[in-house]
Amino acid sequence: MKMIDLKLITDENKEECLLLRPQKFQERFVASNANSLKKAEQEPTSRPYGIYAENVMVGFALFDEELYPDDGYFWICRFMIDERYQRKGYGRAALGEILRKMKSHPTCTKIRISHVPDNSVVNHLYKQFGFVETGEEIDGETVLDLMV
Numbered sequence: 001m002k003m004i005d006l007k008l009i010t011d012e013n014k015e016e017c018l019l020l021r022p023q024k025f026q027e028r029f030v031a032s033n034a035n036s037l038k039k040a041e042q043e044p045t046s047r048p049y050g051i052y053a054e055n056v057m058v059g060f061a062l063f064d065e066e067l068y069p070d071d072g073y074f075w076i077c078r079f080m081i082d083e084r085y086q087r088k089g090y091g092r093a094a095l096g097e098i099l100r101k102m103k104s105h106p107t108c109t110k111i112r113i114s115h116v117p118d119n120s121v122v123n124h125l126y127k128q129f130g131f132v133e134t135g136e137e138i139d140g141e142t143v144l145d146l147m148v
């Protein structure tokens with residue numbers, strides 16, 4: 001598996017994060033990183049991370065590091081790999097690392113994620129990590145859970 005690191009987004013690497021984009025056809029699958037950084041400020045349980053490969057930021061993730069109080073889940077809110085770095089194994093490696101980090105929190109017993117219904121690539125990837133579709137839809141998105 002590819003080696004990646006997760007590093008918190010700070011004033012030092014924020015600009016690099018804002019430059020990352022998915023492919024054009026994927027823009028409806030994930031909010032812009034500008035929007036995600038705003039959400040990070042509004043949601044105190046979640047923290048924004050750059051996904052790094054050999055010291056280059058190749059992607060971005062926003063996920064809970066505390067229980068989301070409304071439902072008792074740890075949510076992965078945003079997850080993307082920049083168009084230049086896709087299909088190199090970074091997405092899979094990053095998801096593995098995100099889950100490892102989330103599971104290390106003692107209160108993390110349930111991880112939740114959602115995606116646009118026809119995003120079949122990410123649906124397949126999430127299921128490979130043990131996520132199961134719940135049958136629920138939230139804001140028009142397919143919901144998957146991973147019991148820890």
Ligand SMILES: CC(C)(COP(=O)(O)OP(=O)(O)OC[C@H]1O[C@@H](n2cnc3c(N)ncnc32)[C@H](O)[C@@H]1OP(=O)(O)O)[C@@H](O)C(=O)NCCC(=O)NCCS
Nearest residue numbers: 022026029030079080081086087088089090091092114115
């Ligand atoms: C989903 C995403 C993070 C995957 O990142 P990635 O670095 O390309 O993924 P990987 O290289 O680790 O590949 C993971 C799997 O997805 C498959 N895959 C990735 N991109 C694909 C594509 N465009 N078409 C078909 N399969 C694709 C790979 O073949 C691999 O599957 P396999 O191991 O079964 O062959 C990336 O495509 C992305 O950022 N998409 C836009 C944002 C998005 O949809 N985020 C999810 C929001 S819920």
